Amino acid sequence: MRLSHLFFTTLRDDPGEAEMPSHRLLLRAGYVRQLGSGIYSLLPLGKRVNDRVEQVIREEQDRIGGQEMEMPVVHPADVWRASGRYDAVGPELGRFKDRNGRDMVLAMTHEEVVGLLLADVVKSYRQLPMQVYHFQTKWRDEPRARGGLIRVREFVMKDAYSCDRDEAGLDVSYWAQHGAYVRTFERLGLETIAVSSDVGMMGGSQAHEFMVLNPAGEDVLVLCETCDYAANRQIAIVPKPDAAPEDALPLEEVATPGTTTIATLAAFLGVGPERTAKAAFFMTGDGRLVTAIVRGDHEVNETKLVNAVTATGGIRPATVEEIKAAGMEPGYGSPIGAHDTVVVVDDLVARSPNLVAGANREGFHYRNVNVGRDYTADVIADITNAQAGDRCPLDGGTLTLRNGIEVGNIFKLGTKYSDAFGASYLGEDGVAHPIVMGSYGIGVGRNVACIVEAHHDDKGIVWPAEVAPYAAHLVSIGAAKEPRVSEVAERLHSLAAEAGVRHEILWDDRDESPGVKFTDAELLGMPWILTVSPRSLAAGGIEVTERATGDRSTRPIEEVEGLLVNGFEAASR
């Protein structure tokens, strides 16, 4: 490809609003342009990278027997009503009406369609197990897009669906996908950590998220320093030592003016925060007020809380009015004397005697509050966030917290969608059984961004060869003075093009100064930069520079021709 004809432009200055390196570089180097919040165009260079990433994913899906297909972006709403998700999912599901007033949906995922197709196509156990996948646009009207391609509203996802006869079969498919993901991310040049994760609204029994560590990541990972325990903080187990046994003391009301936070309360009373109970209030989607009690030195984990009360539609912080309506006083709240609220108590609080808790009266707390005696827990569960320094549930090692970006996930779905759509098969036993499903997603654009996050320097992008849009970047200099420069460049360019799409090179044939060309070559990030100039020809050939290392050498023209045809692997040796 001749750069003079490429639909792109580089920016000399950093775009003002791009904060993450990947966003800044993809904009500056002319790979992407923004259309709206969380909506991006891929320019030709961006499209080529995207295609290369897709191809890696495709090869690894095919390797485990995945069959590529394609399902629609626009679905009749009835399909989503059948699974219950038309109502269960909030405004992030795009909805509109067609010209006849029928409710329609912009797909955010494709379990429903797969369920329908399975009901139609699969009849016998002989057709299982089976996996299908496709690359398709998703629309998710996220509350807030951020970080360039990291979190967008419209994006292409590889979503795969495994279909098995039973749980044992699902387990095999699940771990086959796990292996495919490990190979995929390795080929993409991403260092990932597979963490156990929440099954969320997808339903199901087991899930992993593949995470890359990144300070701007939206997820918090809980990692053990001494073993391979790794979990999303949303579900990370928090082992808690038993509190020292004490006899329950009588309840005692104390005046604690101006102590609406645990810190001020503990300081006022001269006790540690671990001797207090903290109350947090939430409303569930179905209108229940949840009072969550954790010890003062912990914080509430909302995912665990949602799971503890099986809150479909999630939870949101309760308003002051809602809290007061249940007989509690924000800032001085506790379940003591409260009504019309679901009380969820962290297991540690349930075992901790004589805590300080709110008196539901402004400016007052109780000492020596004991669960069971002074108020009743509707649910006792682990509802706290893991904290740095906590003990690992596996080997007792020290836990650390790191931020991560989710580049892929795998879910054991079970039969939720096959049940909803009547997707069953006739077994050897002559009886109908529901098909057991799994679902497996990789966001393509987010992976592109994460690759740039992991592979760039102060000059620009440094693509791994596996995903680079072109095999090399050819810079021709001094063509006006030495006609052989253009001749040689022309020959290399067409030779590479004839060798196939994976061998194509980008030729900067523009009439620009050498400085501009070198700077752009480094910004664009092809793994190899070839320079042909009167100087290089005089030195015996072509200057070959490895982008990642900066290693530079002059090679005979015939050798470079060989690299173009046979691949640059030989050049690294």
Add this chain to the structure above:
RNA sequence: CGGGGAGUGGCGUAGUCGGCAACGCACGUGCUUUGGGAGCACGAGAUCGUGGGUUCGAGUCCCACCUCCCCGACCA
């Protein structure tokens, strides 16, 4: 949705007290230059986010709205 910030040629920005919309880069033409973001000359390019208001006069002041970014909430 809450908090914060920003909308001025393609990009990055300046614009003071309300008084001819400016600078750098990029772009076009010509000449010079050609191994690390060249020089000179000339030139094109702006509904100052939108609507309303105040004023002799609004990029600037007031009101409403829209959009984008960041933090949080949210998130399959």
